């Protein structure tokens with residue numbers, strides 16, 4: 001099975017705006033946040049979509065266990081341009 005890959009430029013299109021899916025990357029993995037209320041465009045986490053948030057996440061109030069808790073669907077992986 002081939003995994004879907006995203007460059008940063010491609011990921012930027014998944015910003016949750018205008019019908020685009022809200023995806024984000026963390027430590028090389030791309031996640032789909034569309035099932036979570038506070039990840040919608042008008043919510044605070046909506047600002048995090050379409051980006052690699054690894055560094056920001058490590059400065060956030062959450063620990064890595066947030067990913068286990070949320071069970072976000074994985075859509076692929078982040079690759080170099």
Ligand code: HEM
Pocket residue numbers: 038044045048053056057058059060061062066067070072
């Ligand atoms: C740059 C990364 C992140 C930052 C700076 C951040 C920041 C915050 C802050 C300040 C809150 C509390 C304020 C509020 O409830 O609106 C919050 C809540 C929350 N965040 Fe994040 N967050 C980040 C990434 C994530 C990620 C990756 C996930 C999921 C995997 C996530 C899931 C949640 C959830 C579910 C809540 C609600 C908390 C609760 O009710 O227990 N966040 N986040």
